[in-house]
Amino acid sequence: MASTVSSRPIPALYTVYILRSTMRHASLYIGSTPDPPRRLKQHNGAIKGGAARTARASLRPWEMVGLVSGFPGPVAALKFEWALTNPHLSLHIPTESRLSVARQTKKNGHPRRPPVSMQSILANLHLLLRVPSFARWPLRLHVFMPDVHAAWTKWVAQVQTTPEAPLEPVEVLTDFQPSESGVMGADEIELGPPWGIHALPLDYGPMRDYVDKAQDIFTFEREGDCAVCNMALPAGQGLYAVCPNKSCEAVGHLRCWSDHLLAGEVSTHGHTHGHVLSGDTPLVPKNGHCPDCGGPVIWGDMMKELTLRMRAPKEAEKLVKAKRRQEKAADKAAALADKAASKAAAAAAVEDLPSSFEVEPSVVKTIKTATKKMRKPNEAEKPTAAKATKITKSTRVTKAASTLTKAAKTAKPTKTKAARAVTAAVGEASAALLDRSESPEVIVV
Structure with a gap:
């Protein structure tokens, strides 16, 4: 006998959603999906799929006004969907607690589904979230429209006043449309930050x-x-x-x-x-x-x-690797930010030099050459087969600082104070470069 135990993990997201026509609010539809944005596109005809009941052009576009998340798998979601669609027949609802009752029968003798409204769906939804079949699951209600949330709040307040045992509150999350966003369900690209079903995490992120x-x-x-x-x-x-x-x-x-x-x-x-x-x-x-x-x-x-x-x-390994990549990218961004801040500080220090200090173009060229030597070894410092010598970043900085000092002496400052400022700047630059972790030790042969 084949095992009935699932070999798949609990999905990252599986939902039972409530769909409403934007052209006729009385037209409602209940379905289930692991990907609400893609499913909404199917109902609106943007991609293949959807349901025959939502294919009428006069009812499109549809909008998802709310959904329930936290189902441990597709079978569980389908059971909840069927119970919410057929509350007059579902055995998950005790007879004494049933809210929707069939008053008519079909030609085949089966009970006819009673009229559906947003109020009746919300009432049965509140009931199903508390019955033993579903109450132990980590289900949460997401509401995306203010009028639907107002109807839910009104019903909950009405039920809580009845003389029954205390009811556990249902967790409700709201995410209404920002004023700068586009119309939910439209085929065009959404404007502004994501909201509603577009802000739901579809993976294990x-x-x-x-x-x-x-x-x-x-x-x-x-x-x-x-x-x-x-x-x-x-x-x-x-x-x-x-x-x-x-x-x-x-x-x-x-x-x-x-x-x-x-x-x-x-x-x-x-x-x-x-x-x-x-x-x-x-x-x-x-x-x-x-x-x-x-x-x-x-x-x-x-x-x-x-x-x-x-x-x-x-x-699970993909998730761990993705986290490692995120951490690496964050570290790189932080390093770039520090480098940009250092450059900005250096530019501000140059601006603070006395305006009477004049430097000849040849001296500027010499200083630039010396700065490059601080950052990386030149061709003469590359390994050769003759002799191995360990040259550290402190050695390169010392030589470069010496070059900078000579360059400063050749300048013609108009004031002695300016000359002292240049000498101090050279010393600070040497110390800063010596502390940089980006200058590795180099073995020159």
Whole structure:
């Protein structure tokens, strides 16, 4: 019998979205996708794909007014999509809690879907995010339109006033259209900073630091003892989860982490949120705190890193290499910035020289030649087969400084103070160049 266990990691992003026609707001559509921007282009006919229900030219362009993210895979997202599309039939909703009820039947005798509105979708969405089937997943609601967010807030306030058990608040993220941006869903290029679905991370980029830390721990076998039970963690002999907090390297057994987080939820709330409607005891934790550093821990993030490390090591290695490239680019940019600042400081120092100080053109040429000698060895300093001599950057700077001093003596300053200023500048330039880390030692043969 073939195994039904997935061999793929938890995806970086998988969403269930709500689509609304910009031409007719009563026309709505629910779908699922791992790439909302690409899927929106399909619905609007910019690229091939989409759905027959969104292909009518009179309803285009469509806009994504909101979506739910955090699904552990496409199957989970499809289950949620079907339940949200058919709330009158879904078995994920208890009968006593059902909000949408079929009043009519089709010709084949099946219940007819009740009329759909934005209010009904949001009401059923609020319900599905709290039923036991989905409440333990790290789901988050993203809203991109102010009127939709206002409708959601109004419904939540209405539900919270009912005499029921306390409800766990649903995490809601808003990202409304800036005034300088283009129209979402249009085929033209967006103006201004990305927003809405265009600002969502479609890859594992936000997890680079987390993945890099875990890779380093397990590559050099620094698992240590379990952060929960304090037992040894033999390298490569079990499924170990890592604390997601940046400065913490706590590692533990998967079961130990689960028991610790579940116990924390019970002690904090007196019950485990998400099972208020049924009263069942959950098997999967949702969030909590690390027993080592005390920082916040989200179970879904830990499982995403674990599945990425165990099921897609090549993808994890790409993330680590990408982080290395970013760090290298940042260091290079910082070095260029320091170099530019040094040049600006040198230019300001030259501007501060007395205006009465005059330097002949030949002296200027001599100074430029000496400066080049400070930066790199000349042809005479290149290795030869005769004799090996170690010439350091201090040797080159000493010779160049001597040349600069001679050049300064040949100048004709009109004031003794100017001559002293030049001599001091030569000394400071020599010291600065001597401290530069870019001038390596050179072996001359």
